[in-house]
Amino acid sequence: MNVLASSALLIMGLLTAVAAGAQSVSVEQSQIPNVAAELISTFAAARSPADLTKRFRLQLAAGRFIDAESTLDRLQAAYRSNEPRLVPAVTPWRIYTRSKAYEAAGLGRSEALSRAFSELYGALPDSQAADILPWYGEGLDRLRSEESKQKKACQGMALEQCPSAADFVAAHEALMAWTYLMPASVPLLEADGRHRYLIDDQVLIPTPDGAKIAAIVVRPRVTGTTKLTALLNFTIYARDDWSMSDAIMMAAHGYAGVVAYTRGKGRSPQPVTPYVHDGDDAATVIEWLAHRNWSDGRVGMFSGSYNGFTQWSAAKHHPPALKAIATNATNAPGIDTPMQGNVFQSFxxxxxxxxxxxxxxxxxxxxxxxxxxxxxxxxxxxxxxxxxxxxxxxxxxxxxxxxxxxxxxxxYWQRLIPYGLEFASIDIPVFVETGYYDGGMVGALYYFQEHLKYRPAADDRMIIGPYHHIAMQTGVLAKVDGYVVDKASLIDLQDLRLEWFDHVFRGFPLPTLLSDRVNFEVMGANTWRHTSTLADMAASRVRLYLTGNREADRLLFGHAPASQAIPELAVDFTNRSDVDFQPPTSAPDTRNALVFETKPFKKSLEIDGLFKGRFEIIANKRDFDLSVNFYELKSDGRYLDLASYLGRVSFMQDRTRRQLLVPGQAHTLNFQSQTLTARMLAPGSRIVAVVGVPKVPHIQINYGTGRDVGTESMADAGTPLRIHWLVDSYLELGIRGTIEFAQDR
Known part of the structure; x- marks a missing residue:
């Protein structure tokens, strides 16, 4: 069975469940067109994407298909201005709308959809069609859930009397539309793909030790003796619809698009073992690709998260054909998962x-x-x-x-990715994308810093913005974690990556946005900056000293060491009464922590880069885990994330070797944040640092005995952990500008 056919079966299976759910609607189906027609005028002045979406769905339900397509024009324009990632998502809806209009004009259902598809998708250039293809993966379970929720809101009343009737009709129409649109579109998409490209979705690549690697290869239809560079995504996430979209995207831009699954995934008969074989197997796939008769002998790799790890793992093995890697949200096993700072996390x-x-x-x-x-x-x-x-x-x-x-x-971990001096021998260009809201930033920064540490002349380019973990795949969100992103950051990351590949493989100019090694958007300033190192992100640095001084119920940072009260923290590891505690969504979790604040700023202040810490502490146990989280506390009470650190104190000096504390003696802890920020803090804001010890259900608990933490239990808790910070403990931030507090004269 080929990949496109298996994707169709997956979609059809989902649709069976969706259709079953759709039959349970309690309102009379005959009511919907009339109620929708009455409600359309309510949204006559619609401007926002949400209201335009309701308007065109009401028009669809009322059978006003020409009007609906006109509203889709307005919706697409709104997306283009406010959330460009969603512009391609309109096309499947446009195809559906036009096909319904053709049906109303007398065409049969199949002929109507085929004609609309040919006009609005089949006639597009390859690159535009490739942008639209992933949007055919609409979450049908989500649509069913939303329709069910809206149905309950109208339960027990006539639809025209329901205050949220427009929401119900819009949700119901969405479910009906996708039940109609799919799976009927699958054969059309498959035929279109076969027309545009040469697709081999049955590849099995042998490895030297007898395993087989499943792969999909999609090539543009080129003329003559033109040879192609292959762009490879080597992934454990075996979803054929995702993979086909990725491969087609690269083929649409003139490359051989390849997705290969890690050993044991897809049609590979071996057992699945994450991480262990991936470097060797990826190198095997790369050399296999380089020796195809259509290949120009060069291979680049792309993708992120676990698939970013596979790129560095392949680079560790130096396959000669590997000429560039483009990583995003990159996983670094042993560095960011399953442990960060040697602390295991249960996610x-x-x-x-x-x-x-x-x-x-x-x-x-x-x-x-x-x-x-x-x-x-x-x-x-x-x-x-x-x-x-x-x-x-x-x-x-x-x-x-x-x-x-x-x-x-x-x-065990060091053999999976480059370690130490092994980074020095990786001499290929590297593209790195990460975001301030990306959990994969920890790994992305690790690789970037280690590569430049051991190979200072490395051709690495990093882009950082207010992006979430899967921004490269799904596009940049207009709002993330409550933060409305700047217009400057609303870029097409996939296009940028392809422009970088064109620079590397075709000699095209380097994208302007990648004009230096570190390219970052300053949140709140709506501007991009470009520097040669992470350290250069900031113009200067400022130290904020931990003190026991208070203003009301707040601990305040000090400017310099002085004779003052010593901050102390006690943590009772036997107390589990907080098991059901839910931190407020608008404020940080301050359990088992000290909270330090600055005074409010008189004027704007730009905070850039990594923060550092130097703590002089005395503890009563042989070890503990430390977390430090920085926030901007705005004058209206909102908290915005800045940067963070999580680590086991005994591994702070050397992540490969544990060095325990001596209880009751002073120790110096030097550390650097594992994430960074670039944000323009508003006048009236404060900087807040939450300095604490993790004791929560989702993180391993270090009881401080000095034994393997995984074997410790509450029986080892003993007396509460007590930490004293001595007077010259500080946190250090990178800034541009000068700090001036509102109370300063």
Missing amino acids: IYPWPFYTTDIKTLDDNTYDDRARWDTLEKKWYVSGRPYRDLDKIDGKPNPIFDTWLQHPAYDA
Whole structure:
């Protein structure tokens, strides 16, 4: 069975469930067109995308298809101005709308859809069609859920009397539209793809040790003896619809687009083992591609998260044909997952099931949020060792258990990606994309800094903006975590990546936005800056000293060491009464932490780059875990994330070797944040730092005995942890401008 056909079956399976749900609507179907027609005028002045979306769906429900297509023109213009990533998403709706108009004019259903598809998709250039293709993956379960929610809101009343009738009609029309549009569009998309490209979706590539790697290869139809550069995504996320979209995107721009699955995924017969074989196997795929008769002998790699790891893992093996890598939100095993700063975090616990239970992806298990929340809480309340998570859950998790056996960044982790001097020999161009709201920033910065540390002349280019983890795949959000992003940051990241590949492989000019190594958007300033190093992001640095001085109920930062009260923190590891605590969405979690603030700023202040810390501390235990989170506290009470650090104190000097504290003695802790920021702080804002010790259900708990933390339990808690910060402890920030507080004279 080919990939496009298997994608169709996946969609049809989803639709069966959706259609079943759609039949349960309690309102009379005959009411909907009349009610929709009455409601259209309510949205006559619609300007926002949300209101325009309701308007065109009401017009569809009322059978006013020409009007609906006109509203779609307005919606597309609104997206182009406010959220350009969504512009291609309008086309499937436009095809549906026009096909319904053709049906109303007397064409049969199949002929109507085929004609609309040919006019609005088939006639497009390859690159524009490739932009639209991923938007055919509409979340049908989400549509069904939204329709059900709106139906409940109108329960027990006539539709015309329901205050939220427009919301129900819009949700119902969306569900009906996609039930109609798919799977009927699948054969049209498949035929269009075969017309535009040469598609081989049955590739199995042999490895030297007898394994087989499943791959998809999509090539543009070129003339004569033209040779192609291959762009490869080597991924554990075996979803054929995702993969086909990725491969077609690269082929649409003149490359051979390739997606290969890691060993054991897709049609590969071997067992799935994350990380272990990926460097060798990716190198094998790269050399196989370089020797195809259509190849020019060059291969680039692209994609992010786990797939960013596979690129660095391949580069560690130096396959001669690998000429460039383009990473985003890049995972670094042992650095950011399953542990950060040598502290294990439970968000990754379900991931081995997600990626290894079946040949594709086990969404049902991974998305069972109730199960994983319950597991974390059960473990937290029980006080059992962290290594007992799978026993509490009741299902073995051997991959996670193996990880727990390596709490140091030891040879187990070092063999997976370049380590130390191995970075010096990686001499290919590297593109790095990450974001201030990207959990993968930790890994992305690690690779970037290590590569330049050991190879100062490395041809690396990084772009950083207010982007989330999957911004490269789904586009830049107009609003993320409550922050409305600047217009300057609303760029097409995939286009930028392709422009960079064109620069590397075709000699095109380097994109202006990548004019230096570090290219970052300053949130709140609506501007891009370009520097040669992360350190150069800031013009100067300022130290904020930790003090015991208070203003009302707040601890205040000081300007310089002085004789003053000493900050102290006590953490009782036996207290689990907070198991159901939900941190406020508008403020940080301050449990088991000290909160330090500056006074309000008199004028704007730009904060840029990484922060550093130097703590002089005395603790009563041999170890503890430290978290430091920086925020901007705005004058209206809102908190905005800046940067953070999480780490085990005993590994702070050397992540490969544990060095325990001597209780009761003074120790110096030097550390640097694992994430960074660039933000223009508004007048009246304060800088807030939450300095604490993690004791929450979703992070491993370090009881401080000095033994392997995974084996410790509440029985090891003993007396509460007590930490004293001595007078010359400080946090250091990078800034542009000068600090002037509102109370200063």
